[in-house]
Amino acid sequence: AAFSKIKAGLKKIAEAGKKAMTAIRAGLRQVTAHLKILATVATAAFAAAVKSMADFNKQLALTGTLGEEARAHLGGFSVAVKQIAVDTGIPLEQLNKALFDTISAGTKASDAIKVLGESARLAVAGGANLATTVRGLATITNAYGISGQKAFRMVAEELFAAQVIGKTTIDDLSENIGKLASTSAEAGVSIRHMFTALADTANVSANTEQAAVSLRQAIMAILKPNDDMIKVLRRAEIPLGVAAFQWGSLGE
Numbered sequence: 430a431a432f433s434k435i436k437a438g439l440k441k442i443a444e445a446g447k448k449a450m451t452a453i454r455a456g457l458r459q460v461t462a463h464l465k466i467l468a469t470v471a472t473a474a475f476a477a478a479v480k481s482m483a484d485f486n487k488q489l490a491l492t493g494t495l496g497e498e499a500r501a502h503l504g505g506f507s508v509a510v511k512q513i514a515v516d517t518g519i520p521l522e523q524l525n526k527a528l529f530d531t532i533s534a535g536t537k538a539s540d541a542i543k544v545l546g547e548s549a550r551l552a553v554a555g556g557a558n559l560a561t562t563v564r565g566l567a568t569i570t571n572a573y574g575i576s577g578q579k580a581f582r583m584v585a586e587e588l589f590a591a592q593v594i595g596k597t598t599i600d601d602l603s604e605n606i607g608k609l610a611s612t613s614a615e616a617g618v619s620i621r622h623m624f625t626a627l628a629d630t631a632n633v634s635a636n637t638e639q640a641a642v643s644l645r646q647a648i649m650a651i652l653k654p655n656d657d658m659i660k661v662l663r664r665a666e667i668p669l670g671v672a673a674f675q676w677g678s679l680g681e
Contacts, residue, residue, distance in 0.1 A: 592628075
């Protein structure tokens with residue numbers, strides 16, 4: 430009887446062990462399956478990261494084709510563009526393309542990252558398109574022949590302010606400032622006065638392109654007046670040519 434009890438007890442232990450091993454095997458199969466899924470995801474993520482970095486380097490290499498100075502700055506560009514992406518949340522692909530466009534627009538390679546950085550921050554702050562803000566900032570800085578971080582930030586701030594005070598947007602301003610910037614610079618009109626006048630005119634016309642064209646025509650009429658305009662200016666005792674804008678600036 431005692432042997433039978435021992436035998437029965439051993440049988441129960443064996444059955445329990447069998448059930449435990451079955452459960453362990455099932456658990457291991459689940460863990461293995463999860464590990465396979467994780468490995469697949471990790472492999473895909475790694476492959477995507479490698480491809481993304483390869484694409485990034487390929488795009489950056491295109492910027493290097495813009496000249497010797499650009500090629501000399503590629504290492505710095507790589508680090509700086511990644512940092513701007515972290516700071517602003519703008520995808521690397523967009524930033525890389527915008528960097529290429531910045532230098533293509535005539536910005537010096539040594540200034541390109543500064544322009545890109547301010548353009549990126551402006552685009553985020555104003556809900557604007559990065560490619561458009563880059564063109565706008567590059568157009569203005571090139572027209573006025575200015576450089577340096579403070580100068581680029583000032584331009585970005587004036588663009589943003591013009592959006593606030595005028596019936597216009599940063600995108601519209603950036604798209605159309607090329608119609609006005611060179612003429613304003615030639616006349617000696619400051620960037621602040623140019624944007625103030627543009628915002629005021631856009632408030633009247635509700636059309637930024639029309640406002641920019643109208644202002645350019647008005648400036649040109651004073652810079653190179655015809656006989657009738659000369660009479661008008663003289664009656665108003667306004668100097669002719671560039672001196673007119675030194676006498677009283679646009680936007681005041």
